[in-house]
Amino acid sequence: MKILVCIKQVPDMESRFKVNSSGDWFSDADLAFRINEYDEYAVEQAVQLREQLGDSSELTVLSIGPDRVQEAIKKALAMGCDRGVHIQDPDVHKKDPWQVASIIAAYAKGKNFDIIFTGFQSQDRGSAQVGVTVAELLGHACATTLVGFEYADGAVKAKRELEGGVKGVVRLKVPALVTCQLGLNIPRYPTLPNIMKAKKKEIEAIGVADVLTEQPLSVTASFYPPAKKGGGIVLEGDVADLSDRLISILKDKTSVLR
Known part of the structure; x- marks a missing residue:
């Protein structure tokens, strides 16, 4: 069996974001980067399937982006993927979900991947469209927002998280694509021996x-922070005086709006 897992390198959400000089994305000068959280669940599930199937399977991890995405690929290799594919595109942030999915589908077409794993969505864009679009372009069966996964006899049993916390179960024949959600598994930490093996x-x-x-x-897009708003007013003193002052302030604000 041939397995493909697609990952994206995203900024750490604790970073301080600034708009870049061209105004079309954020500046990555002072940002820390990591594997997209949902993609880590995809990698873990793909590795578990690889372990279940043993030597009869091969697991490829793919990422699109500038040179720095190789760090994300190396982590996935240390988690248990067999080989990595880096599609070099320093301007991937300028592409919409359809364009990104077209690149993945063009790579995967003709390579006979039985199962493709992706994250449910990316933390920086949050479109949740890339995985399902890849499935459509390849003509694969697709199930989204997985919180449960089983494979046997050429078919996937997928438990999906639906609206209102309801769980739905679907069965897919391979080739298939699934998108992975929080709750599917707990991603493993790469051990030192596996990190050393990943280098080879x-x-x-x-x-x-x-x-x-x-x-x-x-x-063509523009990217900018929300407009700054004025600060609040803190009123201190006796309650009786505060109520009169509050009414006066509200009257002033109302007259300005008129």
Whole structure:
């Protein structure tokens, strides 16, 4: 069985974000980066399936982006993936979900992956569209927001998280794509021996132009922080005086709005 897991490197959400000089994304100068949280659940589930199937399977981890995404790929390799694929694209942040999915699908087409794992959504964009679009482009069965996964006899049994906390179970024949959600598993920490082994594993670097021969339309976007608002007013003193002052302030604000 051939398994593919797609991951994205995103900024640590505790970072302090600043708009870049071109105004189309955030500046990554002082940011720390990590694997997208939902993609870690995807990697863990893919590794568990790889362990279940043994030597009859191969697990590939794929990521799109600049050179720094190789650190995310190396972590996935240390978690148990067999080989890595880095699609080199320093401008991936300028692409919309359809364009990103088109790159993944173009790479995967013809390689006969039986199961593809992705995260439910990315923490920086949050569109939740890439995984399902890849499935559509490849013509694969698809189940989203997985919180349970089983594989046997060429079929996937997927437990999905639906609206209101309801759990739904679907069965998919391979080839299939699933998107992974919080609650599916607990991602493992790479051990030191596995980190050392990962250094010897192959990471294939491919230019995005070599994968997607027909370049999609460019997307022009602007990115800016919300406008700053005035500060609040703290009133102190006796309750009787405060009520009169509050009424006076509200009258002033109302007259300005008129």
